[in-house]
Amino acid sequence: MELWGKSSLNTIIFTEPDFSYLDALAPYQPLAMKCVYCPIDTRLNFHQVSKLLKDIQPLHVVCPEPYTQPPPSQPHRSDLMLELQPPPMAYRRCSVLGLPFRRRYERIHLLPELAKSLVPSEIKAGVSVATVSAVLQSKDNKHVLQPVPKPAPVPPSKKRKRVIEEAPEVLNPKPLLSGAVPLEPFLAMLYKNGIREVKVEETADGHILHLQAEDVLIQLEEDGTHIICDNNEPLRTALRDLVLHFLQKL
Known part of the structure; x- marks a missing residue:
């Protein structure tokens, strides 16, 4: 507690049901560490736990290693172990276990100076979108978008000329397209052309x-929209312009 309690990146999980976790934390206050109270019902036997897990159908089960095999003194007692599909992930005392949790989304923070530079465009009522050119910094499971650093000035030379030519591509990204191409108006546009x-x-x-x-x-x-046109670049370009007529640039 004294070693890890000063960091909010750490978490302590209390599983003891018969003792107040608040009393356990009291001597170490103030604490930055996150605290979670998940009391374990010690009255459950192996049969009840197996039935409970089959009903709940969790994606992952973590348990002490002795629970995954019969007692050494009674190797024939397969009823005194957890048999699950997929097999439970076992851990030993003082071991470090990597849990296969996958998240589809991550929370990313924008620095104020980057947020001020955004110019949202409304694509429909109540929904606005803005393009972002930034540098993503990930550290300690925290993600921050920072402004793209401007190239440092260098003495006039061929190298400086190359930097000046490449910089606008980074700082001024190409516009994005949004929306859908309606079928009937698009057919009418083709007929008109x-x-x-x-x-x-x-x-x-x-x-x-x-x-x-x-x-x-x-x-x-x-x-997406795809134009498949072989060996006729002028026609492909003309059809592309007709498609762009129905899309909104951001």
Whole structure:
């Protein structure tokens, strides 16, 4: 407690049900360490615990190593051990155990000077989006977005010229696109631009448009749009501009 209690990165878990964990912490106050109270019901036997875990179906079970094998004095007593699927993760006294917890999202903090530089654009009512160019710093399981450092000034030379040319790509990212391409207005736009032979096929994620006279495929999907056009770059560019007409730039 004296060694680890000063850091908020540490956590102590109390499992004793018959003793107040607040009384145990009292002599060591003030504490920055996080405290969790998870009392263990010592009245449960192996059969009850196995039935309880089967009902709960936890993704992972952590238990002392002796609980995963019969007692040494009674090796035939398989009922005095935990048999689970997947097998429980066992630990020994003073051992360090890595738990396979996976999170889909992480909380990231923005520094105030970076937050002030953001320019949100409203893509629909109540929803705004802004592009961010930053440096991600991860330390002690904490993530912080910091402004991109500006290149240090150097004496005029070829190297300086190269730095000046590359810097805008870092500090000024290309705009992002949002929104969806509506089918009927897009077909009307194609017809207006002289593309009239269009075969439409519905898919699970959207539609596929076959421009038969031009032998071009356009995939309109929820998460992206693809133009498949071989050996006709001017036509591909023109179709791209028609698609961009329906999207919003951020």
